[in-house]
Amino acid sequence: MDMIYFLCRQTLNFAIPLMLVALGGVFSVQSGVTNIGLEGMMAFGAFCGILFLNLTEGLMVGQIHLIIAILVAIAAGILISSVHAVAAVSLRANQLISGAAISNFAPAFTVFTARIILGASIISFKNTFMINEVPILSKIPIIGDIFFQKAYITTFLGLAVLGISAFVLYKTRFGLRLRACGEFPQAPDSVGINVIKMRYIGVLISGALCGIGGLVYVIPNATTFNGSVYGYGFLALAVMMLGQWTPIKVLWVSLFFGVTMTISAAYSAIPFLNSLGLSANYFKALPYVLTLIILAFTRNSSKQPKAAGQPFEKGMR
Amino acid sequence: MKNKNVRLGNMVDGVGSSLLAIICALIFGFIVMLAFNPSQAWPAFLSLLSGGAATGSKGIGQVLYYMAPYIMLGLSVAFSFQTGIFNMGATGQFTVGALAAILVGGLCGDIPASVRWIVALLAAGAAGMLWAVVPGVLKAYCGANEVIACIMMNYIAMYVSNEVIYNFYYDQTLVSTKYVLSDSILPKAGMDKLFPDSSAGSGILIALLFVIIVYVILYKTSFGFGLRASGKNLEAARYAGVSEKKNIATVMLIGGLIAGIGGGILHLSSITKTLNLAEVFIPESSYALPIALLACNHPIGVVFSAFFMAWLTVGSTLIQSNGFPTETVTMLTAIIFYFSALAFVFKKGIEKFKMKRELENAKGGGK
Incomplete structure (x- = not known):
């Protein structure tokens, strides 16, 4: 039974960052800007957060330290996403190219910076953020074991972000306007909504969520960071598409991927999988292979916001 | 005659916008270097730019050595770009190609040395095609997003090649593949005499041959015309009878x-040059998109942008003495990549500016 709880917690540790980043993608695409820079924004957010943890080690411990690191990661994510926003929204450049450029830039920049500041490409940090047991709540059977033992506040932060995203996108005036800018920007433009501004907001929110996602991915799963998030941001891109650009479906898809990643990370602890005698590389490739298979059998591009990827020019028809 | 002038004008605009992108990127890159190490930034920047020229004929040879695979990467991406496909899969195809070539060059000692390198390159091409089948078919017949499919194939390539290397041709001290048999190396074609001590060989000649082939396919055949037409305007091409699905699959395969x-x-x-057992992509493969974009996706342009990137790559080996890591050039490439997205914007800007001037001239002439 402990084993199953462990796997469930592990799944959450993988699924929550994936969901956060995919939600970031949702905001960007719903506003009409394709964002394949998720990977880079994630790496950059994680880097700045971890660098902060490394440099301030000993000055602070515990949750406050983590919260400030998250704020740093958010700021970093917003900073780098603004680079994408300038190219994609203001200058009307090819959004795929500038996104891909950011995904290339961030890992190189992080290693470059780490080498110069710390003299090594790998940054280490002390993980003092795990909450062993939440009083009272951890006594609830099953739920307590999964959510309130050996937990991270980031899990709850992720779930909160999910709720807020769903609410903002579908129940507020702002969400309606944002989605209109992704679906048919001429319409909001004709009633005096600033499409450029809305798209900027969409991309910047996306950067902020990627920043959190990057940091949240690294903290529970490692004690070092080497500048790369191993294609996690690209998986989030797939999660976003398979989740049809809606928050709740994104949650389900990312939980599914969380399970496969748990399998690939912890297969040696699962007797059945370990007895198959396959090497680690097969399990590591599993999430990517599964994505391809699912892509082959789903046709949901019709749900994509119509104007996503198209630059908006005032007065265009 | 007028048509030719227009085409020439387009080319000049293209070259101008790419140069503008490169200059902006270099300035920005220099600012980043300046921010991190002000005293060494300028000498490092100079030795980066001096590239192949700094070490004489050896340096030029090294530039040619890197240029060959860069041309191939750029061609692969440019070719699919012309058809309107955003191909990010070159990384994975490059990886499995390298793996196949190393395996043939290292394990197939039975094949006579005179043809072994040819077999190795053919195996590399076949492996690359095999890797392109999946995204090609998914895009053409399942309507899947080719960007995602290609990226997933890149990661699968990385893990598969790690697995194959470990099982079949692993050297523990190198943490990579073993060295290939010494007679599997591509013929030197006199390059070793021209550029002593460098790794230059017939690779660059093979790459240039491919440039010509791709140029002919794209610009001198009706198949190529169909490809470019569907890249420019899919609806129009479809109306004219271009088979879109078949084209997509073919283009991916050739890429x-x-x-x-x-x-x-x-x-x-x-x-x-061995293939590392590591969970990172081959660094050279990340230059594919920038090379194609700087070339405005034209096969001849690819030669020049590949030359430029190779020049920087050789330059990057020199800046370590100034206290800058080799990642500097990877970062610089990414910045160039970003500005190449803006190159199209620059190009449009130049065209607009010209049109405005022409209009004004026409008005002035009318008076």
Whole structure:
């Protein structure tokens, strides 16, 4: 039974960052800007957060330290996403190219910076953020074991972000306007909504969520960071598409991927999988292979916001 | 005659916008270097730019050595770009191509040495094609997003090649593949005499041959015309009877072939170039998109942008003495990549400016 709880917690540790980043993608695409820079924004957010943890080690411990690191990661994510926003929204450049450029830039920049500041490409940090047991709540059977033992506040932060995203996108005036800018920007433009501004907001929110996602991915799963998030941001891109650009479906898809990643990370602890005698590389490739298979059998591009990827020019028809 | 002038004008605009992108990127890159190490930034920047020229004929040879796989990568991406496909899969195709070439060059000692390198390159091309089949078919017949499919194939390539290397051709001290047989290396074609001590060989000649082939396919055949037409305006091409699905699949396959051979060329040009067992992509493969974009996706342009990137790559080996890591050039490439997205914007800007001036001239002439 402990084993199953462990796997469930592990799944959450993988699924929550994936969901956060995919939600970031949702905001960007719903506003009409394709964002394949998720990977880079994630790496950059994680880097700045971890660098902060490394440099301030000993000055602070515990949750406050983590919260400030998250704020740093958010700021970093917003900073780098603004680079994408300038190219994609203001200058009307090819959004795929500038996104891909950011995904290339961030890992190189992080290693470059780490080498110069710390003299090594790998940054280490002390993980003092795990909450062993939440009083009272951890006594609830099953739920307590999964959510309130050996937990991270980031899990709850992720779930909160999910709720807020769903609410903002579908129940507020702002969400309606944002989605209109992704679906048919001429319409909001004709009633005096600033499409450029809305798209900027969409991309910047996306950067902020990627920043959190990057940091949240690294903290529970490692004690070092080497500048790369191993294609996690690209998986989030797939999660976003398979989740049809809606928050709740994104949650389900990312939980599914969380399970496969748990399998690939912890297969040696699962007797059945370990007895198959396959090497680690097969399990590591599993999430990517599964994505391809699912892509082959789903046709949901019709749900994509119509104007996503198209630059908006005032007065265009 | 007028048509030719227009085409020439387009080319000048293209070259101008790419140069503008490069200059902006270099300035920005220099600012980043300045921010991190002000005292060493200028000398490091100069030695980066001096590139192949700093070490004489050896340096030029090294530039040619890197240029060959860069041309292949750029061609692969440019070819699919012309058809309107955003191909990010060159990385994976390059990896499996390199793997196949190394395996043939290292394990197939039975094949006579005179043809072994040819077999190795063919195997590399076949492996690259194999890797391109999946995204090609998914895009053409399942309507899947080719960007995602290609990226997933890149990661699968990385893990598969790690697995294959570990099981079949692993050297523990190198943490990579073993060296290939010394007679599997591509023929030197006199390059070793021209550029002593460098790794230059016939790779660059093979790459240039492919440039010509791709140019002819794209610009001198009706098949190529159909490809470019569907890249420019899919609806119009469809109306004119261009088979879109078949085109997509074919283009992906040819792109895979070219990228795969590129991986083979890089790893069979120098005996010490092995394929690492690591969870990162081959660094050279990340230059594919920037090279194609700087070339405005034209095969001839690819030669020049590949030359430029190779020049920087050689330059990057020199700046470590100034206290800058080799990642500087990877970062600089990414910045160039970003500004190449803006190159199209620059190009449009230049065109607009010209049109405005022409209009004004016409008005002035009317008076």
